[in-house]
Amino acid sequence: MKRTLGVCYYPEHWPEAQWAEDAARMAALGLTWVRIGEFAWKRMEPCEGAYEWDWLDRAIETLGAAGLRVVLGTPTATPPAWVVQKHPDMLAVDAEGRTRGYGSRRHYCFSHPGFIGECRRIVTAMAKRYSDNPHVAAWQTDNEYGCHDTTLSYSKAARSAFRDWLRGQFPGQGNDGDIDALNTAWGNVFWSMDYDDFDQIGLPNLTVTEPNPAHVLAFRRFTSDQVVAFNRVQTDIIRAHSQAPIAHNYMGRITDFDHFKVGADLDIASWDSYPLGFLEDRAGANAAHQRAYAQQGDPDFQAFHHDLYRAVGAARGSHPKGGGRWWVMEQQPGPVNWAPHNPSPLDGMVRLWTWEAFAHGAEAVCYFRWRQAPFAQEQMHAGLLRPDSVAAEAFAEAETVMAELAEAPDVTVAQAPVAIVFDYDADAAWAVQPHGAGLSYFALVFDWYRSLRKLGLSVDILPATCRDFDGYQLVLAPGMMHMPDALKAALAETTAQVILGPRTAARDAHFNIPIPLPPAWPGSDLTVSRVQSLRPDMPVPLEGAGAVHSYFEQIEGGGAVVLATQEGTAVAVRCGSNVTYMAGWGDDAAHMQLIRSVAPALPMEEMPEGVRCRETRGETFWFNYAAHGVDVAGTHLPAAGVLRRPRA
Numbered sequence: 067m068k069r070t071l072g073v074c075y076y077p078e079h080w081p082e083a084q085w086a087e088d089a090a091r092m093a094a095l096g097l098t099w100v101r102i103g104e105f106a107w108k109r110m111e112p113c114e115g116a117y118e119w120d121w122l123d124r125a126i127e128t129l130g131a132a133g134l135r136v137v138l139g140t141p142t143a144t145p146p147a148w149v150v151q152k153h154p155d156m157l158a159v160d161a162e163g164r165t166r167g168y169g170s171r172r173h174y175c176f177s178h179p180g181f182i183g184e185c186r187r188i189v190t191a192m193a194k195r196y197s198d199n200p201h202v203a204a205w206q207t208d209n210e211y212g213c214h215d216t217t218l219s220y221s222k223a224a225r226s227a228f229r230d231w232l233r234g235q236f237p238g239q240g241n242d243g244d245i246d247a248l249n250t251a252w253g254n255v256f257w258s259m260d261y262d263d264f265d266q267i268g269l270p271n272l273t274v275t276e277p278n279p280a281h282v283l284a285f286r287r288f289t290s291d292q293v294v295a296f297n298r299v300q301t302d303i304i305r306a307h308s309q310a311p312i313a314h315n316y317m318g319r320i321t322d323f324d325h326f327k328v329g330a331d332l333d334i335a336s337w338d339s340y341p342l343g344f345l346e347d348r349a350g351a352n353a354a355h356q357r358a359y360a361q362q363g364d365p366d367f368q369a370f371h372h373d374l375y376r377a378v379g380a381a382r383g384s385h386p387k388g389g390g391r392w393w394v395m396e397q398q399p400g401p402v403n404w405a406p407h408n409p410s411p412l413d414g415m416v417r418l419w420t421w422e423a424f425a426h427g428a429e430a431v432c433y434f435r436w437r438q439a440p441f442a443q444e445q446m447h448a449g450l451l452r453p454d455s456v457a458a459e460a461f462a463e464a465e466t467v468m469a470e471l472a473e474a475p476d477v478t479v480a481q482a483p484v485a486i487v488f489d490y491d492a493d494a495a496w497a498v499q500p501h502g503a504g505l506s507y508f509a510l511v512f513d514w515y516r517s518l519r520k521l522g523l524s525v526d527i528l529p530a531t532c533r534d535f536d537g538y539q540l541v542l543a544p545g546m547m548h549m550p551d552a553l554k555a556a557l558a559e560t561t562a563q564v565i566l567g568p569r570t571a572a573r574d575a576h577f578n579i580p581i582p583l584p585p586a587w588p589g590s591d592l593t594v595s596r597v598q599s600l601r602p603d604m605p606v607p608l609e610g611a612g613a614v615h616s617y618f619e620q621i622e623g624g625g626a627v628v629l630a631t632q633e634g635t636a637v638a639v640r641c642g643s644n645v646t647y648m649a650g651w652g653d654d655a656a657h658m659q660l661i662r663s664v665a666p667a668l669p670m671e672e673m674p675e676g677v678r679c680r681e682t683r684g685e686t687f688w689f690n691y692a693a694h695g696v697d698v699a700g701t702h703l704p705a706a707g708v709l710r711r712p713r714a
Contacts, residue, residue, distance in 0.1 A: 069424045069471060071464060072099025072137070072432035073450060074396060077125035078109045079439060085125060088436065089132035095450075095461070096468035099430055100129050101395065103192075104139025104209045105171070108146035111188060119195055130201025137313070137395075137432075138202050140192060140300055142185045143209035144171045149184050156181040158219035161271040166216070170443065171209075175219040176292040177227040182299060189303045197307035205312045206395065207300045210338060211293055211328070212320040218289050220269045229264045231288045251576040252280040279498045280577040286494040290323040294331070301331040315395035316378070318371050319348040321508055322497075324490040325374075326529045329381035329390075337375045338396035338434070341368050341419060343405035350509050358676075358693070361412040362706065365678050365691035366516045368419060372426035373515075373527045374488060376479070381529070389479050389526070394423045396434035399460035400448025408446070414706030416463040418689055421470075421708045425680040425687040427479035433464060474710070480683040482524040483668055485562075486515060487543040487553075489530035495547040495573060502599025505616055510545045510568075510651060517657035518542075522671040524681040535560040540665040542566075544648070547573045549585075558588045558642055563665045566641075567648040568617050569597075590641035592624035594649065605653070607632050612656030619649035628663055629656065674698060686711050 073092060077085055092100060102125065103110075111117050126136050150156065150168045156178040158166045166173060174181050196202045211217065233243030236251070243264050254260045259278060261267055270277035270285050301312050311333035316325055318337065329335050341363025346356055349364040359365065372392075379390025399416055401408045420431045439445050440453040450461045488511055496507035518525050526538075533556040535541050542565045543549070543557065549571040557564045571585040572594070580586060583593045597619045600606070605613035609630050614637060624647065625640035638648040638660055646664050650656075662670065673679060676692030688698050688709040695704045703709050 067429055067476070069428070069477060070098035070430045071095075071420070071468060071471075072097055072101065072430050074101045074432055074435045075129075076105070076435070076439075077102060077128075078106050078121070080437070082121070082124065085128045086132075089129050089134060092129075092134055092436070093132040095464060096472075097464075098135055099137055099204075099432055100134045100436075101137040101139060101206060101432060102126075102129075104141055104206060105144045107141035107144055107149075107188060110141060110192070111146070113148055114152070117191060126196070126199060126201050130199075134201075135203035136199075136201050137204040137206055138192070138196055139206040140185075140189050140208055140304075142174075142188070142207075142300070145174055145181065145184065149181070153178065153180040153184070155222060157221070158216060159221040159224075160215075161218070161220060163220065163272055170214075172214050172216040174216075175221045175223050176217070176289070176296045177219065177221065178223040182296065185296075186299060186303065189300050190307075193304045193307040197310075202308075202310060204310050204334070205304050205308065206336075207297055207304075207312060207314045207332075210315055210317050210320075211297070212322055213317050217293060217320075217322040218286070220271045224289075224292075225269050227292065228269065228285060228288050229267055231291065232267060232284065233264055235284070251578075252278055252284075253578060254278070282498045283494060283577050286322065286498070287491070290327070290490065290494070293323040294327045297328050298331050311391070313393065313395065316375060318344045318367065319508060321490055321493040325378045326381045326490070326531070329378040332379075332382060334391045334393055334429075335375040335379035335381075336393040336395035337371050339368055339371065339394050339419065339423070340396075340398040340402055340405075341415070342398060342409060342411060343402045344368075346406045347404075350512070359691060360407070360409050362415055362676075362691045362693065363419070365676055365689075366512070366519050368422060369426060369519065369678065369680070370512055370515050370527075372423055372428065373525055376427050377488075377527045377529060389427050391429060392427065393430040393432065394428055395432050397423070397431050399433045399435075399450055399464075400458055401446070402448070403444055403446035410459070412693060412706050413459075414463065414704075416460045417467055418691075418706050418708055420464075420467050421687070421710075422680070422689050424477050425682060425689075427477070433460065475684065477685070478683040480681065481537050482526040482681070483538065484518055484523050484540045485526045485528050485535065485538045485542070486511060486518075487530055487532065487541065487546065488527050489546050491530070491548065492546045495577065496545065496569075498577070501597070502616060505599065505651075507545045507547075513651070513654070514542050514544055514565075514657055517654045517661065519678050520654060520673055521658055521661060521668075522673050522679045523668060524679070532556075535562050538562040539668055540565070540661070543570065545569050546571070548575055554588060558645060560644065562644065564642075564645045565648060565660065565664065566645060567638075568619050568650055570647070585641070585647060587641045587645065587647070590624060590645075591622075592639065592641040592647055593622045594619045595622050596620035606650070608637060608652075608656055608659070609634075611659050612653050614650035614652055614656065616651040618651070621647070621649045629660055677703070681713065684713055686713055 158175040238244035270282045313334035316337040376389040379392035435449040437451040438449040493507040605615040629638035690707045
């Protein structure tokens with residue numbers, strides 16, 4: 067499929083006389099896609115039932131007449147004041163019991179039936195009006211689910227919906243549910259927490275000390291299901307009227323709902339890539355790393371999400387190993403306004419980020435935004451144009467990419483030799499019980515991903531529902547706290563080498579420690595007998611290279627020792643013909659040592675600092691995130707450089 071560029075545009079922000087000029091400049095730049103509409107509910111419906119579509123009709127026609135294709139966003143992320151006035155209890159409530167008020171965006175609770183009804187109405191009206199419009203070539207539902215910590219809500223609406231959800235999880239006779247089954251599953255005998263009725267169950271916040279972890283995990287699962295259901299309301303309506311594909315724009319390191327389940331109702335997964343903002347805000351980098359990559363972004367954070375959302379894009383129908391349809395719906399073009407610090411990208415980085423997305427299979431990269439806004443919350447957020455319409459620095463880099471796309475062969479994704487299983491439910495379990503300050507499932511998986519990339523390996527990410535690992539030489543599933551027996555069996559039977567741990571299969575579905583003790587691996591007597599989290603200043607050095615930090619398990623049984631501490635304590639052991647269990651959280655050197663040991667046939671080549679490699683079906687790409695030039699593949703690659711070579 068042809069790779070294309072696009073942009074995010076807000077015609078309601080600019081005089082209508084300027085629209086045609088903007089559209090002509092977009093077309094001259096070579097852009098294909100223009101996303102509009104996702105924040106314009108008030109302009110579409112100034113008051114209840116009084117729709118004003120004429121301005122949007124003209125905007126779409128103006129863009130289409132210039133040869134541009136429109137992605138039309140549903141405006142449900144910004145309900146106007148009259149909607150909030152009509153439904154004052156639709157606002158989300160935070161964990162401290164404070165209402166999250168009107169005045170910005172994402173001010174709603176996913177569980178509020180009145181607000182969901184308003185969403186049905188506006189989305190239905192949009193879908194009916196624009197389903198046959200030849201210029202509306204794709205849809206976007208809402209905007210950035212979960213951004214600004216807006217997934218979890220402790221409102222009355224959420225409490226009522228949670229109780230109903232629990233009745234469905236523990237069915238009994240009639241519609242009442244089996245409260246005794248819930249009490250048993252949650253271990254409510256502890257601290258005399260048994261319930262007599264589902265209506266006694268509150269939300270797991272504002273408790274004197276920590277709530278029951280089973281209760282918290284159930285609430286997080288419920289919340290994830292509410293996001294899925296909310297999105298499905300919109301996709302069902304759009305599909306009833308339109309044949310155009312539907313996307314949602316996810317975010318980086320937002321893990322408090324299951325993106326794969328949302329993706330099952332979408333045609334395209336997209337995400338919003340802000341490498342410099344994410345470096346300090348979400349990538350978990352230390353101060354030295356942040357300084358070294360302040361103008362480039364983390365070398366692996368964007369790529370991880372590219373691979374993740376390629377898998378999410380496959381959730382609706384196609385096989386996850388092949389990868390599905392995915393885009394970058396918003397690509398950072400310059401300084402942003404929301405991170406702790408907001409530097410300018412190094413010259414060439416916008417081009418590099420764009421090509422990196424294409425190398426990982428993106429169909430489209432859309433820059434955010436066309437013109438920098440001179441007003442409101444994002445006036446310090448750069449665009450392709452300055453507020454005075456003069457081209458900003460990224461404009462020229464987009465021109466360069468367009469010229470390169472015109473001359474280069476298309477990029478076709480190939481199955482990688484390595485796969486990592488990523489499980490949103492495991493991330494929820496770690497969030498409920500990290501067992502150490504700052505520890506998270508995402509960080510553990512991301513550390514393994516980075517180690518693989520430092521060895522020059524391309525990686526696929528797979529959902530926890532995957533059972534077919536044919537074609538992979540190595541599969542990693544670290545930290546998956548509840549691992550279903552069917553996945554255990556599939557991993558034990560695959561011909562790939564498998565790396566597990568720590569905390570693999572450490573809990574059952576309701577957050578109890580299972581007996582026999584974990585990991586209870588098929589055909590192995592390996593047992594995790596004791597666990598500890600480590601202080602940051604107390605790493606445990608390993609024999610050979612590297613160290614264990616953050617989390618360390620004491621293990622008994624198992625087979626041959628593959629990694630050990632310098633004192634001889636087993637860290638990684640064989641627990642099957644193809645399975646290695648690592649009983650600790652390793653640093654890059656430890657991970658790389660283990661990968662080399664268990665899968666020596668992989669095509670590994672350790673990368674220079676800041677350089678990453680990506681294999682496609684026909685080519686190899688190298689990307690230099692370092693702030694200085696490096697020599698790679700017989701070529702000097704400058705800072706922010708991209709090297710593209712046919713595969714041998």
